[in-house]
Amino acid sequence: MTLSHKHTNLLIMSALLGLIALPSMVTPATAQKLDNSSNTDTNPSLNQPNSTSTYPAAPPPKRIDPLPNERDVLEREVETDYRVSNLLGDFAGNLWVGSWRGLSRIDPNTGNIIARISLPNIAIGSLAQDKVGRLWVGNYEGLTRVDPRTNEITAQNLLLPSKRVLSLLIDKRGYLWTGTDSGLVLISPDQGLVMTTVKNLPGVSANAMTLDAEGQLWVGTLDGLVRVNTASGLIMKRIGSLPGSTVQTLAISPEGLIWAGMPNNLLVINPKNGIVLRSVTPLRGRNVTSIRFAQDGSVWVGTTNGLLRLNPNTGALLDRVAGLPSSRVLTLAPDMGNKLWVGTSEGLAWLMPKMDQARPHFGFGRSVK
Secondary structure, eight states: HHHHHHHHHHHHHHHHTTTSSOOSSSSOOOGGOOOOOSSSOOOOOOOOOSSSOOOOOOOHHHHOSHHHHHHHHHHHHHHOOOOOEEEEEEEEEEEEETTEEEEEEETTTOEEEEEOOOOOOOEEEEEEEEETTOOOEETTTEEEETTTTTTTEEEOOOOOSOOOOOEEEEEETTTTEEEEEEEEEETTTTTTTEEETTTTTTSOOOOOOEEOTTOOOEEEEETTTEOTTTTTTEEEEEEOOOOOOOOOEEEEOSOOOEEEEESOOOEEEEETTEEEEEEEEGGSSSSSEEEEETTTSEEEEEEETTEEEEOTOOOEEEEEEEEOSSSOOOEEEOOOSSSEEEETTTTTEEEETTTTSOOOTTTTTTTTT
């Protein structure tokens, strides 16, 4: 007992002199109960441990672009698409403008906007007017019929092989041919009913359509051209193995020849035998998106890199149009109000004879908010 008492006194004396550190009197860490209700980090600098960090070695997280304060601006820019994808002159001399911001009707003489029509889907892919003046609008959610007298929708969401409508055409009997990315359909415009579906269309996607001199339908697809009998819906001829394969736009010349716009050239084809007569020299290697013949005999050709006017007989370049809102031309409407109207990826423009360059229509570009 005496030695133990002396040993205790020695420990106390050593502790007072700083020679020995007394053990902690709290319970071990593994037995502690943490109280999360108290705020122990009011001063973080006083709570930093002296031990080495145990975080795994890894690079810092990547920066997220754009920064949060920039995202709202970017999202507003992305959701606004100013492309004018279709133009159509109607029986009354008006010009219908199909854009990715909606459907509008303008006076081509003055450029004044007569009406803007609200549609269930504004990504317009094609336009057509039937024999009694009703407007048909193909969009990426189906097909819509509009009464131009009241600007009201009178039919929509017909039974189609696909809701993505790419092309529309009224045949000589007055029936509506509807081209989708999954096939071709014949519709009665009056009843709005599907009459015939062309199954197993070679090339699948009906990108563009035109009528030949005999009133038969030519369809541009992902794999060439297909001729369809408009009375029976049966396939009459197929022209494949074309340079570039995909036909994006079609037109029939006054002589009855097929002009086919491809991603890399412009071909002139004899519809009777399917022979490619020539590849138009100025368009070789260029992405052709629109072809329209003008009343003066020339042909306008829109591409993803500019607008050209050609002599259709020789293929000679007559004009190259400057001043467009964008060099990416999507659609053309010549001889409307003594003007050529041009739909581009950045809005609508117009050009009159002897003008040095095109002028933008300020109702359909980025100037509109």
